[in-house]
Amino acid sequence: MAHSMDKARQAPGLGAAATRALTVAALDPVPIFREGLNVLVSRTPGLQWIGHAATHHASLQLCEQLRPNIVIVDSGFDPHCHLVRLLCEGDPALVIVVLVRETHRTAQFLSTAAAAGAHAMVPRAADPRRLAEAIRRAHAERRYTDPSLAALTARPKRQPAGSSGALTSAHRPQMPLSRREYQVLQLVAEGLENSAIAKTLFLSVETVRTHVKSILRKLSARDRTHAVTKAFRAGILIPRPEDGGAPARDAVPAPNTQV
Structure with missing residues (x-):
């Protein structure tokens, strides 16, 4: 099994402080990057690391079993946002933060991620302080876009009548499977x-x-x-x-x- 849940089972979680902490998991295929996220989350007050997954089916299992408050998803791991959509449907309370790779830094990808249900989008190369702030704001506000990506999510000033709905439909991920x-x-x-x-x-x-x-x-x-x-x-x-x-x-x- 690709996901890591042993820390979540062994971590002390009975105290009031642990109960108040927001639990965070990472869905990312790169071990060194997952370890970096683990360190960042573990050192951030109010956040608690509970594990990771490196495949899509393991990601769904992790979220079903551990019910994290927040998941961090690599855009390269889910370029069509099918996983994001399935996670949102499975747990409407779950907050999803997408780390956007340079190759996915496009208006189309950001529109697709938003349509699938992503709550926050942050460059994968963002410094730790910015990422920690994005995680907090995404949970508090249910919507956050890093300023460096904001221009890509802004609507054009002039659009033909009825075009906004068509755009959303075109970018909405198509997933025929349950x-x-x-x-x-x-x-x-x-x-x-x-x-x-x-x-x-x-x-x-x-x-x-x-x-x-x-x-x-x-x-x-x-x-x-x-x-x-x-x-x-x-x-x-x-x-x-x-x-x-x-x-x-x-x-x-x-x-x-x-x-």
Whole structure:
């Protein structure tokens, strides 16, 4: 399992001060960056680090089990904001702070992230003090954009009538799968069989089989391999950022007849 929850289980949380602290988790594939966020959060009064996740299905599990107040999401980890949308739908109280990589520093990405439900957007290269302030303000105000990104989120002065709604619709992430189907598809892409997926997600094998059938139907896929291939092409699944922008050779499972 990619996410880290041992600290959250062992951390003292029974005192009044710990109860008042805002719990924070990071969803980021880069270990050194996660460690930096851990240090920043742990040293910031009023914030408490509770763990991290390095895959999408682990991110959903972490948020389901630990219920953090705030999650910090790397834009490279979720470039189409599908994960952000699923997290918002699963927990409307959750505050999501997106760390924007330089390649995603565009009006289109920021619009997509906002439409998906992100509460704050901050450059990934922001200094620790700015990031800590953004986390606090995002939780207090439910909306925060770093000043360096503000110009990209400003609406043009002149827009044709009715264009704002069309823009929002165009940038709204399209995700045909449910939260659980998305987790199952992630694990199918990692090459897991139904029994292993069931153990990972604490589901019955029959339930996993039902989810797989639904995934094939929604993606109009012939089999599991075809479903994963179509999901990568459609941007529903993404290669890990450190993989250089292309799906790993083992990202698509070998053809099999299992459903």
